[in-house]
Amino acid sequence: MAGRWNNFGEFGAQGVPGWVALGRELDRQVTGIKSPVDSPRGLAARLRYLTKSPAGMEAMRRAGINARQRTIDAWLQKKQKPRRANLERIDAAYWDLRRRNLAVEWARRLERGTRIEIHPVDQRSVVRGREREIPVRRMTVRGHQIWDDIIQAWVDGDAGLLDIAWDEIITDIGSDYDSYSHVTSIGFGF
Incomplete structure (x- = not known):
């Protein structure tokens, strides 16, 4: 699974596990009633x-x-x-x-393929000489099953399944995939 960085942040890198960022992005895109419930x-x-x-x-x-x-x-x-x-x-x-x-609608849209942007960990506080060159990645994630798994894990609050889905996404990056097990943020649109 993603997250093989045993001592993440030891040298000052800041970020969150990719699956957490993925869940946050889904949460961010939920729209609804703006008025507070007590109004x-x-x-x-x-x-x-x-x-x-x-x-x-x-x-x-x-x-x-x-x-x-x-x-x-x-x-x-x-x-x-x-x-x-x-x-x-x-x-x-x-x-x-x-x-x-929203999950029902999103699953239908996402399965056709969605371009995501992965922002690597924030290295501004990393000890000098320990920085790594990790570029922003842009990739298209396709596949009915992967998006179904992501949406279902998000709706159910299943961190384990969301982590597995994130691992499946980043393995498509290639040999440097583990550099994206922790990220600053993820972005995509519907």
């Missing part, structure tokens, strides 16, 4: 999104919301406001469902 507009929008499908109700259950349907209806009709703990759960359920819904 009337933000709460109403989240509740509408969550209650319009069985998947939304399941997301609410996963988030730990065990309110009765009449309580949820009272929230929707603005007759009752959820407690702070339920507001946080509603927000968590919203973002969970949003990620899952």
